[in-house]
Amino acid sequence: MKRYTRCECGGELKLAEVEVVPGIKSEAYRCEKCGEMEFTEEQMREALRKKERAIKIMVTRKLGEIGGSLVLRIPKSVENRMKLKAGEEVSVTVEKNKIIIEPA
Ligand SMILES: [Zn+2]
Structure with a gap:
């Protein structure tokens, strides 16, 4: 090599x-x-x-709505890959025309 x-x-x-x-x-x-x-x-x-x-692991999702707020459902594949749990805090960053969600 x-x-x-x-x-x-x-x-x-x-x-x-x-x-x-x-x-x-x-x-x-x-x-x-x-x-x-x-x-x-x-x-x-x-x-x-x-x-x-x-x-x-790139997926598309439709935004939902609960109580006037938009809701994004995280697919299982992403949940497992990122080892996410309900109740866990994430940070949401807006960058140009992207929304970046990172485990806090
Ligand atoms: Zn060089």
Whole structure:
């Protein structure tokens, strides 16, 4: 397997957790100097696998309404994957045209 240690800019490539898709991190080599990323074949496969799995869990849901407030039901697959429990607190962040729900 090819090992990357030097970047084209002369910086050192260090093993790092990089975001392959928003919220999904995988291992790659990142240049300390310019931030350039390099994946080994194995790292690329792992990153693609994680990306695929992340996409599989993307679902659509209709918003409900209770007492004049909108309600979003969390699908079982998401509940299990994120190990969520009823009564648990989550934070809701609005970013451009996205709503991000994170366990608090
Ligand atoms: Zn570099």
